[in-house]
Amino acid sequence: MNQPLTLQIEHLNQFYGARQVLFDIDLHIQQGMFGLLGRNGAGKTTLMKTLVTLLPVRKGEVRIDGVLIKQVNKIREMVGYLPQEFTMYGSMTVKGAMEYLALLSELPHATIKRRVPELLDKVNLVEHQHKKVKALSGGMKRRLGIAQALLHDPKLLIVDEPTAGLDPEERVRFRNLLSELAEERIVILSTHIVGDIEATCEHIAIMHEGRLLFTGTVQQLLQAAAGKVYTVTVSRDQVQLWKQGYTVTGMMMQGNSCELRLLSDAPINEAASIVEPNIEDAYMWQLGLHQGG
Template sequence: MDNNIIIRNMNKFYGRKQALYNIDLTIEQGMFGLLGRNGAGKTTLMKTLAALHKKKNGEITVCGVPVEKAKKIRSMTGYLPQDFSMYPNMRTDEALDYLGALSGIPAKERKIRVEALLEKVNLTEHRHKKVKELSGGMKRRLGIAQALIHDPRVIIVDEPTAGLDPEERIRFRNLLCEVAEDRIVILSTHIVGDIESTCEKLAIMDEGRILWKGTVRELLENARGHIYTANIEKQYMSQIKKEYIVTGIVAQADYTTVRLVSDAEPDLPNAVLTEPDLEGAYMYCLHANGCSVKGGEE
């Protein structure tokens, strides 16, 4: 059976406003990252894949099923929206059970799956807590559990780590990697670190367009020769920020080490070419595609 998501020349409009332009993408089994700024069109693309939005034209097939067959798509897709929420007065296990019932799982089987999923997302000891009593991280874990309740072949998670503390973020990323072992997981985020630690393949979006697609390694290679570090006297910092895309600043005792993106060697004393990191590679990708990038500018 086909295990890919294939998107061909897909366009999406909100009324007269075009939201997605000629999207062409193939997503294979495993974790796939969709990286882009807020408003880049990631959520729109996610919702279109989950059959929540209607595309204008083009083709989308999810594991061989055209996205127009909404019922079939729903049965094989788990979706965790950006602002996941549940009835606040429901207990955690009840909430999961209810969403399992909406997925058409028989009661007996639901009971087993709810137990297993609560265990998997480490919520067993909080099962009797009301949803409103859960922390942000716990809610997200409940969110991923509900997306998995019907054992879908595709999981779509939209900005799942926003607002989580570092510990919860790491825990959540690990959870995603675990569930991606035997299915497609699409992770949409504007946080480069999420992609860096979980995805092998990714696409970068901006203003409704795919700017770049490939592996993380390829993206890093693409930026090679364009990422520099330099030690700058503090009084020149604001000038540097105006002239370059600064991706990192480390303040030292009497100078500042900056990490910056530049097409050519910067006209700075001590500037040295350095190994690209994903954040720098992402910024370079945006810059190279003509997007206005304000990295570090105050």
């Protein structure tokens, strides 16, 4: 009865007019939290919009829990979406806006009465429910965004760049909320912030220029960069030279010298030490592989 949820994306190509922006995307995602990492313009939003049926699939196949994405009405009942630029009725109260959206989603009255308070509680906004939406902080607005995306209890929740502009405390709180929600559904978190992924996702994909560069676990990503990350101390005036020769992932100035953290496929020199990759190094390593660096 309780089969694990799956999202299957096969040979997905996506276009804006004649311009192709996604190339042969193959992804199988299971229940839990999944991180989609990539620079601005990598194609993350396009993929998210495709999954929530805002863009039609012209080439390839997508199934959510076995249901083909072409069954738009069915799919819309299964997905919840918090877009990057999320705005809500600013002069309504938090509770009022939720109820209004629930009405627009044609939820039955009895369900609205039960679910709106439940969701406000889940996202920790009960004490702010009578405030106007425009008076909420950035973090609270995002949490309200999540609450509205959960109104119809979706099996797949998609959150696009949710922590941009949040302070560190709000960011942690928001990530924890997503982890909780992923206990009973698939949550896809799209971000260019490596730390968001590291803290929450076991499985990840890296996108670059419309293609998947990597899919696997965070552990596998780190493993792929093992033995490729070095630290070396150089004098300040040599820093530029080193930056031209290597991908530098960290710099720490110490008086007249500087400790560089850098990526290299081959040993550098006796003074350089190999260190454990962190996720940022590992991400940069994948980008470098793609660019032939």
